[in-house]
Amino acid sequence: MTGPHLAFLGLGSMGSGMALRLLDSGFPVTVHNRTADRARPVAAAGAALAASAAEAADAAxxxxxxxxxxxxxDEVLFGQVTLRPGMLVINTSTVSPGYARGAAAKASAAGARWVDACVVGNPAQAREGTMRVLASGAPEDVEAAGPVxxxxxxxxxxxxxxxxxxxMKLAFNLLLGAQVASLADAxxxxxxAGLDRDLLLAAIGGSGFSSKVMSFRAEVMRSGAYEPAAFRAALMHKDLRLVVEDARELGLDLAVTDCAAAYFGQAIAEGNGDADAAVVGAAKE
Known part of the structure; x- marks a missing residue:
């Protein structure tokens, strides 16, 4: 294997796909996940398995x-890991812009470098390396992160x-959440109004009003296959709340986004936070 040694922390559906893709690309990778079972398939593919986040980071x-x-x-980066001078932190997690700026400043104080690398795509695209990556940070740090x-x-x-x-990622997810909530309303x-549910969903998915996102969620609603989730309802709610909170700090009132967030909050309250975001349009018994 060639390239810098990577520590990959967080192996959910997106993280696992990304870690496997990096292994396929020739990077030496050490992984850690709070739930150890999720790390084992990546370790079986060739990653080194660390017992803790600190152990993974120490090797990378x-x-x-x-x-x-x-x-x-925050808990992992500043509570469990020891940042070293020159270490490059590539954060693919969706966080608020304000948090990213604060975390970058704290990392810099320890001599480390921070790059935002927000990813747009689904678990299959993460595995294939076909996502869209939104990058921000000091130009030299983004350049250093380029191979990854x-x-x-x-x-x-x-x-x-x-x-x-x-x-940018939150702006995208604002559109996603609003579309899924609107689809559920439709x-x-x-x-x-007396329309057949399956016929309506098929018609919407194939219409000029649709999009890749809407046709995908229309099919999930039609099939009722909400798990495994491509994008969990709980994460959608989190991202929409981040948008609303950041907008307030900017002096904006995003009423549509606030309303859409409530749909996903209700899904969490009903015990469906781990289901795909399309669960807000689930058929009611």
Whole structure:
């Protein structure tokens, strides 16, 4: 294997795919996941398995994070790992722009470098390396991260200073959440108006009003196959709340986004947080 030694922390559906892709691309990779069972398939593919995040990071030149939220990144990066001068942190986790800027400053104080690498795609694309990667950070740091970013994505889009990539990713997820919530409303209305649910979903998915995202979620709603999730309802809710909170700090009121977030909050309250975001359009008994 060639290239810098990577520590990959966080092996959910996206993280596992990315770690496997990096192995396929020739990088030596050490992995750690809080739930050890999720790390074993990646270890079986050739990754070294670390007993802790600290152990993984100690063996690596580059630290790649794929964690759930700001809190998880903070706990791992500043509570479990010892950052070293020159270490490159590539954060693929979706966090708030403000958190990214603060974390980058804390990493810099320890002599480490930070690059936002927000990924747009699904678990299959993560495994194939065909995602779109949104990158932000100091130009020299983004350049240093380039081999890893290009292994992960068919397109790498540099966006400027730290925080810009998370803002772009949240703008994308705002559109995703609003579309899925609107699709759920359209189906609910159509059913109550006497339309056949399957026929309506098929018609929407194949219409000029659709998109790749909407046709995919329409099929998930039609089939009722909400697990395994391509994008969990709980993560969708988290991202929409990050948008709303950041918008408030910017003096904006995003009423549509706020309303869409409530749909996914209700899904969590109903015990469906781990199901695909399309669960907000599930047929009611």
């Amino acid at each position: 030149d580059v630290l790649v994070l794929s964690l759930a939220d700001d809190k998880a990144v 970013l290009r292994a992960l994505g068919g397109t790498v889009l540099p966006l400027g200073p730290v925080g810009r990539a998370p803002a 189906v609910r209305y159509g059913e109550h």
